[in-house]
Amino acid sequence: MDYIDCLDIMKENSTVYADPPYCFVHYSRFYHAIETLVRYDYPDVKYKGRYRSDRHQSPFCIRTKVESAFIELFKRVNKKNANLVLSYSNTGMIELDELIKLAKNNFDKDYKIEVRIQDYMHSTMGRKEDKSRKVQEALILIN
Incomplete structure (x- = not known):
């Protein structure tokens, strides 16, 4: 089911784990x-x-739609008074700083936003001369 439909039927005070495409x-x-x-x-x-x-x-894979997709995610989680655990990468369609700014603008002020960063070696699956690439995986905790 589409993420919006899922969020609409979710119970209040739930916890959402989101790992949208990067x-x-x-x-x-x-x-x-x-x-x-x-x-x-x-x-x-x-x-x-x-x-x-x-x-x-997925709108999370379309540069012209990714920002509005995250805004919808944040607004709907906020509306349900839920918590959000969001996994994302610094190689994503939207910069991590921009993503955090969107979260701050779309969650009520009583929400706390915590960001945890983990350095990671991502496999390029043989597409480039390098076999792996340094990336940062982010876990954004909003509660």
Whole structure:
């Protein structure tokens, strides 16, 4: 289900763990064949990858939509008086400083925002000359 629908039916005072996609690569590009097998339908397909025309594309993966996606996440968690544990990376579609600023602007003043940073070696899966790349993974705790 879409994250907005999930947040809308969530109980008050819950804790949300969110690990949205960090980059422009849509996860659906890896699962479209399996999805078609499970649905056992005959969808219209597009492009070289033979992607389903109805495949989901996360707003967290679209540069023009990522900010509003986070604002919606923050507002809906805040509305439910819930806590948020957000996992993100400094290689994400939005800068960590900007993300924290958005959180501060969209949560009530009685919320506390704590950021924990962990250095990490991310595998490039052979796409570049380097086998791994230094990144920072962030855990943003909002309660």
